[in-house]
Amino acid sequence: MSYRTLSEQEAVEYARSIPDLFPQDAQLVSREIGDGNLNFVFRIQDEGPSGRSIIFKQALPYVRVIGDSWPLTLDRARIESEALILENELYPGSVPKVYHHDTELALIVMEDLSEYQIMRKGLVERKRYPNFAKQIGTFLARTLFLTSDLALSPVEKKRKAASFTNPELCNITENFVFTYPFHDDPSNAYNPLLSDTVQRIWKDNVLKLEVARLKEGFMTRGQALLHGDLHTGSIMVTEEDTKIIDPEFAYYGPMGFDIGALIANLLLNYSAHEGHTLEPQEREIYQAYLLDTVVQVWDIFEAEFRNLWAEKAQEPYAKTPGYLDAYLRDVLQDTVGYAGCKMMRRVIGLAHVSDLESIEDPALRAKGEMLALSIGQEFILKRSTIASVNDIIALVTSSTVR
Ligand code: SR1
Ligand code: MG
Incomplete structure (x- = not known):
């Protein structure tokens, strides 16, 4: 899939397509919760019995806080996911777990730290x-x-x-x-x-x-x-x-x-x-x-x-x-x-x-x-x-x- 910013609904569909992330009958809802300067962040939650939730972080091709007048590389999502994986090797448990990375969509699927x-x-x-x-x-x-x-x-x-x-x-x-x-x-x-x-x-x-x-x-x-x-x-x-x-x-x-x-x-x-x-x-x-x-x-x-x-x-x-x-x-x-x-x-x-x-x-x-x-x-x-x-x-x- 070539790059496009995901809507909340598309994020749900994408989450369903990742094997073993949620039960088959999961009732998924998604909400964009990002308040940072650069990216979109979605929380996707099963409102069914599993109650499971995950985070999607998607890089935008520009600086969110400035707008499209400041374009910004999507490669930062690769760097972030590789850094998280390496940091977890160097000091296990110090960072959220990475479940999946999609280079084309500049998307990282990771552990939800909602109790933090x-x-x-x-x-x-x-x-x-x-x-x-x-x-x-x-x-x-x-x-x-x-x-x-x-x-x-x-x-x-x-x-x-x-x-x-x-x-x-x-x-x-x-x-x-x-x-x-x-x-x-x-x-x-x-x-x-x-x-x-x-x-x-x-x-x-x-x-x-x-x-x-x-x-x-x-x-x-x-x-x-x-x-x-x-x-x-x-x-x-x-x-x-x-x-x-x-x-x-x-x-x-x-x-x-x-x-x-x-x-x-x-x-x-x-x-x-x-x-x-x-x-x-x-x-x-x-x-x-x-x-x-x-x-x-x-x-x-x-x-x-x-x-x-x-x-x-x-x-x-x-x-x-x-x-x-x-x-x-x-x-x-x-x-x-x-x-x-x-x-x-x-x-x-x-x-x-x-x-x-x-x-x-x-x-x-x-x-x-x-x-x-x-x-x-x-x-x-x-x-x-x-x-x-x-x-x-x-x-x-x-x-x-x-
Ligand atoms: C223009 S972006 C401003 C800041 O947001 C990030 O968190 C970095 O600290 C960056 O400098
Ligand atoms: Mg930041």
Whole structure:
């Protein structure tokens, strides 16, 4: 079948055609539930006794949030399905199961995680996830280490990098994360109360030089297979479990980009709490929980990465004294720099986050947004001074609105 976007009814017919997915007498209903920037997402459910449900994710040939003026490759569905399958091999159970992939229709049929919640929504409701740091820290260590030159032969790694070449999705990140928010671009959309601050950022050539260096790293440093868009909207959680979804931006890039994306989004929630109407004590307690989560994520990532290095490193220099420490320090400093860019783009650029957008009063929202911009700038400018995760926390807590 050549490419066409599926209607809800066509999605049902397609689901019936996949062997063993539903019982023969299933009473299937389908609903388009996608609220992301790029794709269609259908939930297809048997209203009969099995009660079974699955997810269809279909890529559109353009950026959904922009429209057909920004065409976008359908190959991202292949990349996403191959990344999910590989991530499940590297850390079983960390991603939804893939049941079927149709290259022509750019369609992935996968496990429905309806008992899970998008983590961003949970954080806006100030929920806590006791196992999250352990699970995501392990996911990061395993997926990054095990796809890098540290664990694979150089030939195998380059073959993987070639099959995950993802130019059009990288181009979105290059523009919407690294370029447009730092220039007066028509795609930007920021709170008018931030106007003076944003104008100052656009004129800050010291900051822009550092963003240019970080962008260059994103474009040229193929260290490991990244998820590529690891914000808290790409993570689904229950109180016990974590699943990572949506790796359509996967490509070979700098490890710190994934860890930085995650930390940025925890800190966007932290910043948003400056603007939410709350008892000061309640705010402080939740912000402390978020900072503690950042520390735990890094600590678990580092501990797992060190274990993997000791057990599985193939690189001949792996036993050279000082190499592991130097490697991790570079990843940490990249993490901080990329976290800074990711925080700033969500305030100035096209794509915002509900952590901040759920604050209705623009003046209160500006408090959170200003803090996010302040932390972001500190991270970008001071990343080379960072030697431990506690240094990151010190930069956050010393950041004030400026
Ligand atoms: C123009 S698309 C904006 C963003 O949506 C995705 O989730 C990525 O973060 C992308 O940058
Ligand atoms: Mg996504």
